[in-house]
Amino acid sequence: MDVLLDLYRDMWVVRAFELGLEREFKKGNVPGMLHTGLGQEAVQAAIAQSLRHTDAFFPDHRCHGLLVLAGTPGEKIMAELFGKATGVCSGKGGSLHSADPSVGNFGDNAVEGSMMATALGVALAYKMQKRDDLAAVIVGDGTSGRGEWHESLNLAATWKLPVLYCCVNNGYAISTAVGKAHATENLYEFACAYKMPSIQVDGNDIVAAHKATEEAVDHIRKGNGPFFIEYKTWRWQGIFSGEFRPDDEVHYWREEHEPIKLAQQHLISSGIADAAQLEQIKAEVEAQVEDWITFAKDSPAPDPAKATSNVYVGWEIAAR
Ligand SMILES: Cc1ncc(C[n+]2csc(CCOP(=O)(O)OP(=O)(O)O)c2C)c(N)n1
Numbered sequence: 069m070d071v072l073l074d075l076y077r078d079m080w081v082v083r084a085f086e087l088g089l090e091r092e093f094k095k096g097n098v099p100g101m102l103h104t105g106l107g108q109e110a111v112q113a114a115i116a117q118s119l120r121h122t123d124a125f126f127p128d129h130r131c132h133g134l135l136v137l138a139g140t141p142g143e144k145i146m147a148e149l150f151g152k153a154t155g156v157c158s159g160k161g162g163s164l165h166s167a168d169p170s171v172g173n174f175g176d177n178a179v180e181g182s183m184m185a186t187a188l189g190v191a192l193a194y195k196m197q198k199r200d201d202l203a204a205v206i207v208g209d210g211t212s213g214r215g216e217w218h219e220s221l222n223l224a225a226t227w228k229l230p231v232l233y234c235c236v237n238n239g240y241a242i243s244t245a246v247g248k249a250h251a252t253e254n255l256y257e258f259a260c261a262y263k264m265p266s267i268q269v270d271g272n273d274i275v276a277a278h279k280a281t282e283e284a285v286d287h288i289r290k291g292n293g294p295f296f297i298e299y300k301t302w303r304w305q306g307i308f309s310g311e312f313r314p315d316d317e318v319h320y321w322r323e324e325h326e327p328i329k330l331a332q333q334h335l336i337s338s339g340i341a342d343a344a345q346l347e348q349i350k351a352e353v354e355a356q357v358e359d360w361i362t363f364a365k366d367s368p369a370p371d372p373a374k375a376t377s378n379v380y381v382g383w384e385i386a387a388r
């Protein structure tokens with residue numbers, strides 16, 4: 069199958085997963101907070117496509133779909149988000165703390181940017197082991213104001229560590245626009261200061277995002293050190309229910325420059341697929357996601373007696 073058709077399906081996995089999850093969240097079936105990856109489907113599909121299971125990746129709080137694309141069964145991610153015992157971390161990790169080392173998912177962390185430091189350690193280990201695997205870290209624009217962000221880039225560049233920096237610049241951190249909190253709106257310029265190869269790419273254009281990610285990964289696997297990609301995109305979800313973004317901006321990103329629509333136009337105009345095929349892919353993925361939701365709903369809650377197991381590696385701690 070054409071890789072672009074594959075990526076199209078992957079984008080629908082992200083979209084359908086998040087729409088289904090959001091619907092269930094609103095019904096009160098999903099505990100905790102929910103940050104969705106809606107609008108960022110092309111970024112997630114491109115990253116997942118370029119990684120392999122022996123790489124390490126550190127997802128951020130909007131990467132539920134990417135976790136599925138990386139290889140964890142969809143029902144296990146869905147059940148995890150529902151807080152159920154059948155989840156990939158037995159329902160204890162939820163959206164922000166689930167991991168699955170079997171596919172290279174080293175886990176998210178609610179302290180934004182802290183994975184940038186952890187990724188360095190993993191990348192250093194891979195380099196010392198002379199592997200051609202890499203550590204990919206996915207972070208939002210807001211993280212680039214943190215000290216760890218800059219320390220990580222500096223050390224990765226200095227030691228030529230195999231780190232793929234995926235900076236998802238969706239324009240806002242909470243409700244603060246990038247330009248109001250950073251010296252530049254083009255975050256790849258920070259990476260230039262650390263003498264790191266970097267690129268800014270349209271994160272809503274799957275063709276461009278895929279090409280950039282493949283090139284970056286190839287560069288890293290050849291032992292050339294880190295690479296920084298800034299994906300310019302836009303998240304559908306505001307943090308608060310009141311919409312703080314201007315109407316013309318919303319219209320541009322959700323209508324004119326919407327990633328799935330752009331991919332459809334490309335696939336049809338280049339003769340890779342017709343509208344009926346694309347509709348079928350969408351319907352298949354949506355049905356699959358509904359199965360995952362049913363699985364999650366029907367799964368048991370974790371056993372309270374096991375609340376203290378698997379908290380620390382190799383330790384059992386007593387409940388208080
Ligand atoms: C160190 C730290 N500071 C603050 C927060 C609270 N917080 C959660 S999400 C978020 C905004 C993150 O913005 P960005 O990195 O741009 O990601 P986005 O939500 O836009 O995808 C903040 C400040 C946090 N989790 N960690």
Ligand SMILES: [Mg+2]
Nearest residue numbers: 208209240241
């Ligand atoms: Mg942001």
